Amino acid sequence: MTVMVWSAVCLATDLDMAQLPVSLPNLCLACHTSASPSAGDSALNPFGEDFLENGRVWDSNLAQLNSDGDNCLNGVEVGDSDGDGQPDGNVDEQSGNPGVADDCGSDDLVDERTWDALKAMFDGN
Ligand SMILES: [Ca+2]
Ligand SMILES: [Ca+2]
Ligand SMILES: [Ca+2]
Numbered sequence: 001m002t003v004m005v006w007s008a009v010c011l012a013t014d015l016d017m018a019q020l021p022v023s024l025p026n027l028c029l030a031c032h033t034s035a036s037p038s039a040g041d042s043a044l045n046p047f048g049e050d051f052l053e054n055g056r057v058w059d060s061n062l063a064q065l066n067s068d069g070d071n072c073l074n075g076v077e078v079g080d081s082d083g084d085g086q087p088d089g090n091v092d093e094q095s096g097n098p099g100v101a102d103d104c105g106s107d108d109l110v111d112e113r114t115w116d117a118l119k120a121m122f123d124g125n
Contacts, residue, residue, distance in 0.1 A: 019058040021087045022079035026097045045099030072104035
């Protein structure tokens with residue numbers, strides 16, 4: 001019985017997940033607070049709630065929201081900036097989790113800061 005309930009929830013999740021052009025590596029965690037949502041534990045993160053509000057459809061409206069309030073739009077984090085259902089270029093992994101405030105796309109900034117710090121050290125000598 002438990003397995004049947006879990007399967008039903010998982011099926012819905014799989015169909016919803018199929019809406020996203022790119023679902024790796026976050027999979028269920030893109031919308032849920034649990035990596036394996038079950039009937040008793042299927043809480044949604046902010047992106048999951050926006051997805052639900054959007055009629056469980058991935059489109060340009062949803063892509064232009066920033067559900068989790070970090071520095072990246074949902075579309076950028078999912079890897080489909082314009083929300084047309086086609087991944088950006090050769091993207092095959094989400095650059096961030098659209099439902100969790102993370103350091104999405106800030107790698108270049110960090111590198112730049114590190115580089116500046118290194119340069120400052122050498123300039124100082
Ligand atoms: Ca975001
Ligand atoms: Ca696209
Ligand atoms: Ca994020």
